[in-house]
Amino acid sequence: QQQVKQSPQSLIVQKGGISIINCAYENTAFDYFPWYQQFPGKGPALLIAIRPDVSEKKEGRFTISFNKSAKQFSLHIMDSQPGDSATYFCAAIGYDMRFGAGTRLTVKP
């Protein structure tokens, strides 16, 4: 059922570093690509999202880069902080919703 491939599965970054998570999708019917952040014991929360008519969207330290021709998009977290340690999910939204398997990010102080 998985139509969105997310990598890496886990990521360890030093405080102040850049965290990069990648996703690739197959179905061209998707037209909305959100990223969700999930802390242990909590449900996912929308972090940032992009539509395929733009190639990049930035909100604070978080940036989505989108490559429509390659069917790939990525999340960049600049100046990563220990508080960013969480699991991140990409998603592709169209008639239905497909999620990546998640990336567990650990930011070391």
Added chain:
Amino acid sequence: KAGVTQTPRYLIKTRGQQVTLSCSPISGHRSVSWYQQTPGQGLQFLFEYFSETQRNKGNFPGRFSGRQFSNSRSEMNVSTLELGDSALYLCASSLGIAGGTGELFFGEGSRLTVL
């Protein structure tokens, strides 16, 4: 404004039993969607209800069913439980159709353990 509320938060069942999970969406939200979350598979879409009608369904067996009431509250039911049904079940609400805005507001989930 209250968030999405899921009950129960934790439950333990044995194989062959059935279970019903409840989800109360954010006030004013008409769409409720359900997801299964497991360590290996991540988030898997189960189904979405909008205005009491099932709008979409993921690739799960018929043992998984749901419904939505006139007040937008939703329930999902899993019959003849199997060990592999052990998971965190999340529901999310949205103002409009979930596939339209993509802005889903998730509850904290119901963790089901099947023994």
